[in-house]
Amino acid sequence: MKMDNWTFGITMLVVGMGGTLLTLWILSLIMSLLKKAFPYKKEEEGK
């Protein structure tokens, strides 16, 4: 697919920044869920 530099640059900006932000946001949500699913217990200290 032939694409001019302008279209390519804008696509990379929008999809790249948006994709990175979205991916890490979803990961942060998953992490919050994981923390709830596997809560920290005091007994883990010292292990």
Added chain:
Amino acid sequence: MLEAIGNGLYGLIAGFTNLHWSNPIMIVVGLVLLYLGIKKDFEPLLLVPIGFGCILVNIPLAGLMEKEGFLRIIYEAGILTELFPLLIFIGIGAMTDFGPLLENPKIFLLGAAGQFGIFLTLALALALGFTKLEAVSIGVIGACDGPTAIYVTSQYAPHLLGAVSVAAYCYMSLVPIIQPPIMRFFTTEEEKIINMGTVKKSVSKTTRIVFPLVVTVFGGLIAPKGLPLLGTIMLGNLMKESGVVSRLTKASENEIANIVTLLLGISIGATMDGRVFLTPQTLIILALGFLAICLDTACGVLFGKVMKVLSGGKINPLIGAAGISAYPMSARVVQREGQKYNPKNFLLMHAMGANTGGQVGSVMAAAVMLSILKGMGII
């Protein structure tokens, strides 16, 4: 007889007579890199082998980067195959504690904002006339992550590898000088003194073990082209957190990382032959790389300001500067800056969270970028 003696003597001075004008300049560049590493302690583990490799390759007639030259063999075995950056990533994963990030997962977003410089610089490089794949490789300097920059550049713009990797490692080591003025410029006195409190220990071992698995599977599904980067860093982290393969973890963070760092450094230095390195293009790449890291820092701090507003003033925007991948230098810079304005403020662990978020973020940004390129049919 006299002719034979003349020829023999010529053999001894052939190195001098074959010097290209660019070779002495590059030998000086190599010496400067050695000086920065040895005297100034700027990333010495990399700058010393890179500087020495640079000197070696600029001595004519030695043929170190010609077919069967020892530097060429190392370069082809580890850089062209992308093996070295990936092996380094296993070590990085084994050395990184994602605990502070998992304590406050929202901080992950700062790790994304800290990568925006990659894409802004990419657009600028395109505007300056670089090809698409060259622009991608230049932009990735903004990941502030040497192995990622090498991985992407060796694949898509190998002729820029020397300039890109030198820029990536030099600017990474200059983070304590580059970041503070930008952090001060974008934050108010009020914001600089925000106390974020202490980080509570609230992450279970199970969560720590599941984290690398989730990132690998989820990140890999979103950006399969970046899975080698993501998978290796997460493998290292899984080994560390599981605690059952301590021999492998120790080998990854010590022996393997050390050997590969040496070979990686010397073979990057070997790409700095004056005849191909000393071009106006290299200077532009160095300038763009610098800009990328400045933009990363600015975007991180500005996003920190957004998060401050959204959190009701609980987040200190300074920690946004640690959303880049230069771990742990960037977090230390944040701690130091924060304490200048509020000596009782301890931002280190919060900044460590953003910094490790930046590590995942830089890999994720590169992975996303490669997947978009694949989707557009460019690679």
